[in-house]
Amino acid sequence: MACLHRKDLGLLAVRIGTGGVLFAHGAQKLLGWFGGSGIDGTAQAMEAMGFRPGRASAVAAGLGEAGGGLLLALAGATPAAGAAAAGAMAGAVAVHRPGGFFATQGGYEYPAYLGFVAATLGLSGAGRYSLDRLTRNRLDSPAMVVLAFAASTAAAVAIVGRRERTLAVKAEAEAAAGTE
Numbered sequence: 001m002a003c004l005h006r007k008d009l010g011l012l013a014v015r016i017g018t019g020g021v022l023f024a025h026g027a028q029k030l031l032g033w034f035g036g037s038g039i040d041g042t043a044q045a046m047e048a049m050g051f052r053p054g055r056a057s058a059v060a061a062g063l064g065e066a067g068g069g070l071l072l073a074l075a076g077a078t079p080a081a082g083a084a085a086a087g088a089m090a091g092a093v094a095v096h097r098p099g100g101f102f103a104t105q106g107g108y109e110y111p112a113y114l115g116f117v118a119a120t121l122g123l124s125g126a127g128r129y130s131l132d133r134l135t136r137n138r139l140d141s142p143a144m145v146v147l148a149f150a151a152s153t154a155a156a157v158a159i160v161g162r163r164e165r166t167l168a169v170k171a172e173a174e175a176a177a178g179t180e
Helices: 008-029 038-048 054-074 077-101 109-124 143-176
Strands: none
Touching: 008 038, 008 054, 008 077, 008 109, 038 054, 054 077, 054 109, 077 109, 077 143, 109 143
């Protein structure tokens, strides 16, 4: 097994598994595949969860998950793929945060884990068995890592922050209506 490079095989397995799950999750949102509600149903759900505008939020979440997942599985532009998927999962963590940590209570355990693995892959690189290696790591450079994670972090902070403000305004309005 010396010629197969075990660490690179491990990265391949994690990339395919995590990327496949993320792709399927995003395809539910974008295309209605795998029992998903498609873009229109996802847009309505995003609005109900406080993400405005709902359609743009649904497209962004779906592309972050499906696009990031597909690129992780193939290991093309791995830093950008990992950062995009991790950023999308930050939004999911925000939605599930009121349920606590564990998924059995509606918590954020599952999206946090997917985001953590996606970020880890984006930071570590795809390994020997990857499109990145075939392209001589042109899109897997240290500069790309910094740029991708900085952009993803800024976007996630802005989007989650806007959602939190939207929910706070809604709660205030409901409280004011209840005291009248």
